[in-house]
Amino acid sequence: MSIPLQHLTVLGSTGSVGLSTLDVVARHPERYRVHALSAHSQLDKLVEQCLQHRPRYAVLADPARLPVLRERLQSAGLAEVETLAGLEALEYIASHPDIDTVMAAIVGSAGMRPTLAAARAGKRVLLANKETLVMAGRLFMDAVREGGATLLPIDSEHNAIYQCLPQPFSNGAAQGVQRILLTASGGPFRGFSPAQLAAVTPEQAVKHPNWSMGRKISVDSASLMNKGLEVIEARWLFDLPPDRISVVVHPQSVVHSMVEYIDGSVLAQLGNPDMRTPIAYGLAWPERIDAGVSTLDLFQIARLDFEQPDTDCFPCLDLAFEALRLGGAAPAVLNAANEEVVGAFLDGKAGFVDIAKVNAATMRQVAVDFDANSLESLTAADAAARRFAASWLARSGH
Ligand code: NAD
Ligand code: MG
Numbered sequence: 001m002s003i004p005l006q007h008l009t010v011l012g013s014t015g016s017v018g019l020s021t022l023d024v025v026a027r028h029p030e031r032y033r034v035h036a037l038s039a040h041s042q043l044d045k046l047v048e049q050c051l052q053h054r055p056r057y058a059v060l061a062d063p064a065r066l067p068v069l070r071e072r073l074q075s076a077g078l079a080e081v082e083t084l085a086g087l088e089a090l091e092y093i094a095s096h097p098d099i100d101t102v103m104a105a106i107v108g109s110a111g112m113r114p115t116l117a118a119a120r121a122g123k124r125v126l127l128a129n130k131e132t133l134v135m136a137g138r139l140f141m142d143a144v145r146e147g148g149a150t151l152l153p154i155d156s157e158h159n160a161i162y163q164c165l166p167q168p169f170s171n172g173a174a175q176g177v178q179r180i181l182l183t184a185s186g187g188p189f190r191g192f193s194p195a196q197l198a199a200v201t202p203e204q205a206v207k208h209p210n211w212s213m214g215r216k217i218s219v220d221s222a223s224l225m226n227k228g229l230e231v232i233e234a235r236w237l238f239d240l241p242p243d244r245i246s247v248v249v250h251p252q253s254v255v256h257s258m259v260e261y262i263d264g265s266v267l268a269q270l271g272n273p274d275m276r277t278p279i280a281y282g283l284a285w286p287e288r289i290d291a292g293v294s295t296l297d298l299f300q301i302a303r304l305d306f307e308q309p310d311t312d313c314f315p316c317l318d319l320a321f322e323a324l325r326l327g328g329a330a331p332a333v334l335n336a337a338n339e340e341v342v343g344a345f346l347d348g349k350a351g352f353v354d355i356a357k358v359n360a361a362t363m364r365q366v367a368v369d370f371d372a373n374s375l376e377s378l379t380a381a382d383a384a385a386r387r388f389a390a391s392w393l394a395r396s397g398h
Helices: 016-026 043-053 063-075 087-094 109-120 130-147 156-164 194-198 215-223 225-237 276-284 316-326 330-346 354-366 375-395
Strands: 006-011 032-039 057-060 082-085 101-104 124-127 150-153 177-184 245-249 255-261 266-270
Touching (some): 016 032, 032 043, 032 087, 043 057, 063 082, 082 087, 130 330, 177 225
């Protein structure tokens, strides 16, 4: 029996998840055809990907860079690749009638509208861009339902949970799910004292012990904000209240997460820390395909450790639970503040410990008065949070 070809758009194809996606896709040319690629700044990488995958569209976020892209594609002999730019172009390739599947791998809130467009158009949405769910969880899940989309989580923890849940999954409590246990590596600063944390640099923060990822999510992993964003992501993906979501520090990053059932069973998904596993799962679901990932060697791993998270040193995790309690636009505000302060930290304009301070101050100050059921209002909340965070940093002498 021949396998129907899946036509793909990869949003954020030049990033860490984008590269891993194209790696899996290239292993299965009989299954996948790349229809559109999108990038932000790395034009050379985008042109190289166009040479390999021959998409119909190459799309940039910033229209000002379009002439350079056109010229480079022409000189690479790729004049037939259509070039587009801007948010509407990203929405266009995410909802194009000729595609089946969208890999949503843009980093940050910039990914929200294109991901929403894919959901509304009823695509198979491979969701890496967790910020979409953090900002607009309810709106996004409604769009998935109303658009008839198939949503497959790519974040390794949520992918693991998805694999451990009863299928079809509809209602956790009715299906015997007691709790989900999100695992966290603890990041590069696990066990650090507050004094040590005050002195850490961006270079140290982006060196994750187990995973190779983009810079923003690496800093989020170091501050535990990433785990906080994942708690919010899990709340929406699996429709569970926050008191049924727990975080377990597991430094080896081999158990990618677990589901605890009322009968005492705990199901876990294990594997090497390589995003190609969840990506291949999302691409092929409900089938399984080779992801190019080496087999787990349990004898080499030898032991698995589990600890409580240190929320005194890493308060961002608790901030996420607080955002869920506050409800409304609080998660969107927290997310925007975090994007601002992490950007400042990476640029050497804020200290590592400022991340939690800015996030807390912004969420408590800005989160009221915004309606979480309107995209315009969420966008306004995002902008207000960024302004507040920037002024906090300016006031504190950064
Ligand atoms: P990355 O920084 O490596 O790549 C980001 C991609 O987004 C790049 O292709 C970049 O060109 C594009 N981009 C950046 N800013 C943009 C903008 N303003 N408009 C349009 N495109 C823009 O990031 P990543 O590590 O691949 O992460 C991507 C997403 O996946 C994030 O939301 C992250 O939280 C999530 N995620 C990543 C991993 C991982 O292992 N890297 C794991 C789980 C979840
Ligand atoms: Mg994750």
